[in-house]
Amino acid sequence: MTRIVVEPGICDFTTVVKVTKLSARRVRVVINTDCDMVSEMNSKLKELNWRDALGHQGDSFIHKTSARHIKHAACPIPVAILKAIEVEVGAAAPKDVVIHFEAKRPP
Numbered sequence: 001m002t003r004i005v006v007e008p009g010i011c012d013f014t015t016v017v018k019v020t021k022l023s024a025r026r027v028r029v030v031i032n033t034d035c036d037m038v039s040e041m042n043s044k045l046k047e048l049n050w051r052d053a054l055g056h057q058g059d060s061f062i063h064k065t066s067a068r069h070i071k072h073a074a075c076p077i078p079v080a081i082l083k084a085i086e087v088e089v090g091a092a093a094p095k096d097v098v099i100h101f102e103a104k105r106p107p
Contacts, residue, residue: 002088006080019084040069
């Protein structure tokens, strides 16, 4: 199982994404969060073909599902789900992703 903890920023809805490989092509995604929009995705992600998730952005099942449920375009959770799937199926090594805001310059 691959587990990712996401601290998404100003919304303060810390989210835990767990991905478990079920077979050569199937994974289960479970999301634990207090965000209602992200939580609604759980029923769609119970079991899916990981190749459908990792395809081109326009074709990715994760992007299509998140577009229907998440109203905040900059929400990092869909990318976290994809990263967890990549690691779980051996398509990528586990490496943290960081978005860091540099100090603002004075006006």
